[in-house]
Amino acid sequence: MALSFNEKGFVFAPFDWQDNAVLIRADKVSTSSFEANIGLVGEVDELSETGKQPFLKLVQKGVTQIKQGELKKVVLSRKIDLEFHQSPLEVFQRLIENYAKAFCYLFHHPKVGIWCGATPETLVYITKGELKTMSLAATLPYLEGTQPKWGSKEIEEQEMVSGYILEQLSEIANGLKMEAVKSSKAGNLWHLKSEIKGKLQSSASLKDVVKALHPTPAVCGIPTKEAQQFIQEQEGYARTFYTGFLGELNLEETTSASLFVNLRCMEIKPGKASIFVGGGITSASDTEKEWTETQNKSKTLLNILQFVSH
Numbered sequence: 001m002a003l004s005f006n007e008k009g010f011v012f013a014p015f016d017w018q019d020n021a022v023l024i025r026a027d028k029v030s031t032s033s034f035e036a037n038i039g040l041v042g043e044v045d046e047l048s049e050t051g052k053q054p055f056l057k058l059v060q061k062g063v064t065q066i067k068q069g070e071l072k073k074v075v076l077s078r079k080i081d082l083e084f085h086q087s088p089l090e091v092f093q094r095l096i097e098n099y100a101k102a103f104c105y106l107f108h109h110p111k112v113g114i115w116c117g118a119t120p121e122t123l124v125y126i127t128k129g130e131l132k133t134m135s136l137a138a139t140l141p142y143l144e145g146t147q148p149k150w151g152s153k154e155i156e157e158q159e160m161v162s163g164y165i166l167e168q169l170s171e172i173a174n175g176l177k178m179e180a181v182k183s184s185k186a187g188n189l190w191h192l193k194s195e196i197k198g199k200l201q202s203s204a205s206l207k208d209v210v211k212a213l214h215p216t217p218a219v220c221g222i223p224t225k226e227a228q229q230f231i232q233e234q235e236g237y238a239r240t241f242y243t244g245f246l247g248e249l250n251l252e253e254t255t256s257a258s259l260f261v262n263l264r265c266m267e268i269k270p271g272k273a274s275i276f277v278g279g280g281i282t283s284a285s286d287t288e289k290e291w292t293e294t295q296n297k298s299k300t301l302l303n304i305l306q307f308v309s310h
């Protein structure tokens with residue numbers, strides 16, 4: 001369906017959101033609490049190297065394109081296919097227990113199938129005319145007891161996202177404020193994060209907000225159109241709902257939303273699952289490091305799956 005954003009319910013939208021978003025209307029909303037056992041997860045020992053050469057080539061193409069033309073940043077991704085015979089509900093249970101700071105979900109709709117994930121990224125939160133979002137980008141592995149050492153590639157990559165969001169929001173929000181960038185832990189990873197707040201202009205609708213923000217350069221690139229085109233032509237698979245967005249629309253009041261970017265996610269089909277991982281490519285990207293980054297991102301779900309019984 002094409003969303004008007006006046007709907008009330010839970011939305012699940014693909015990367016190309018004009019395409020075929022679905023919405024589940026709320027007949028009943030129930031809440032419950034759970035115990036989070038942070039630190040329960042152990043690391044997977046071995047990661048598959050399948051798909052490495054095509055991904056290195058893709059990243060190299062991205063870097064070359066950036067050095068030659070208009071493109072400044074592009075987020076490139078891949079899909080990891082696995083055998084899957086576990087219970088999706090048990091995976092979800094483990095996700096919420098282990099990633100208390102993430103937005104963990106399990107979603108099913110006949111038109112979409114089953115998806116689950118633990119995303120660290122808020123697309124936008126709006127209540128009573130106040131808007132909150134974040135610029136989240138750049139990744140380093142989390143090592144117990146140490147602080148991340150960010151290089152200039154990561155700092156610039158995240159600054160590009162911040163600049164884009166501020167510019168996009170300046171048309172529809174007043175009093176925009178961005179907090180100082182800080183290191184933010186997301187499972188086994190660190191990211192750079194700046195929180196952004198503002199007051200929604202009374203003439204601006206929820207649709208205007210989503211149009212302004214999605215897709216941010218944290219999942220697409222700069223300029224958006226060129227990056228979108230590069231992704232479509234070169235990635236070699238359809239992202240569908242990965243890097244789309246999901247969450248609550250107008251549940252508490254009209255013009256309220258709590259939407260997240262669909263990252264660290266997995267699609268579940270009979271007997272198989274696909275994990276989606278990507279990273280921001282700039283002129284300073286090193287192909288081998290970008291591969292390792294996607295391997296590290298896949299651990300968000302792989303570390304969970306190894307504990308879920310068959």
Ligand SMILES: C=C(O[C@H]1C=CC=C(C(=O)O)[C@@H]1O)C(=O)O
Nearest residue numbers: 137138139218263277278279280
């Ligand atoms: C595109 C992904 O992450 C985004 C969010 C945080 C850090 C990112 C990065 O370091 O490239 C990505 O922009 C993903 O997890 O698949």
